[in-house]
Amino acid sequence: MRALGLLLGLSLATSGCLRGALVDARVSAANDSEASLDTLQDYEIGSVGAAARISELEGLLAASAADSRVLLLLARAWCRYTFEVTLDAHEQALEAGDAGLAGYHLERAQAGFGRAAYYADTWLEQSATGFAKATESDAALAAFLDKHFHDADAGEALLWAGFARIGKARSLPTPTGALGATLGRRLLERSLQLAPSLALGVAHLILAVEATRDPTPNFETARREFALADAGAKQQRLLVPVLRARTLFCLQKERASFERELHAALGESDANPRLRLENAAAKRRARRYLTSPLVAAECFGDAAAR
Secondary structure, eight states: OOOHHHHHHHHHHOOOOOHHHHHHHHHHHHHHHHHHHTTOOOOOHHHHHHHHHHHHHHHHHHHSOOOOOHHHHHHHHHHHIIIIIIHHHHHHHHHHTTTHHHHHHHHHHHHHHHHHHHHHHHHHHHHHHTTTTTTTTTOOOOOOOOHHHHHHHHHHHHHHHHHHHHHHTTTTTTTTTTHHHHHHHHHHHHHHHHTTGGGGGHHHHHHHHHHHHHHSHHHHHHHHHHHHHHHHTTTTOHHHHHIIIIIIIHHHHOOOOEEEEEEEEHHHOOSSSGGHHHHHHHHHHHHHHHHHHHHHHHHHOOOOOO
8 A cells, every 4th residue: 555655646746737536536535634624623723734724725726737626625725714713813913912913914814815716716717707807897797697607516616706805805995895895795695596505604694794894784684694694504603693793793882792692602512513613713702802902992982801
């Protein structure tokens, strides 16, 4: 077996490109690796593992001649890592009062979401030539999506393309990111039309947060989307109560509801092994929001940490 592994390694080094069954095996292993990573309860180990996974996938993409399955794996991996790890580091720097470090992590977030969008967009362009051109305006994108994307298999690429655009837009000064956020919503809505149960309702969660970010927040839409996100994950995704507290209840100055949601997230033991690492990241934010003078000042007009 060791000799066989050596021969395979020499073959790959010589050819420089994976093909056929070898690609299938590596893609299957990558999916298994992600499933195992998701079950880790240790955020520090998980974040290192997620970074290593991205490096592995980047190499696999180059070796597999931009295989469409690897494009989706990378789009998902970059979205998740940027949201769960890079933006967490950005918030920590803000809490520490280190503006330089906060700016550095924000630039990392913009780059991470940008890379995720590139991979998702490449998948969509491969499926329907002209997608990139259609993203120049909301009307053009809406018409293009209606014309070309009707099958559920496009749902995941649309999800990560939308997630990435919104993530990048919200880390840019307005109005620079306004179009990106609009296009992101359009892509998420189409993803939900094609594959409503995809990723345990994460599209609903993003749309819920977006509804609170409008110049005039739409609280009714936010409550509805949060409820749909909760239903999609069977109330096992702790980001739902954490983000509902940080956005909806913060804006509505509902301190009791804000604290109740965060304490509920912290009190959950092991809601779903498939969401264990994500939930560990959500609990980090819950602890920070409960004790943060910055959050207390923004949400409730005082600096009293509870």
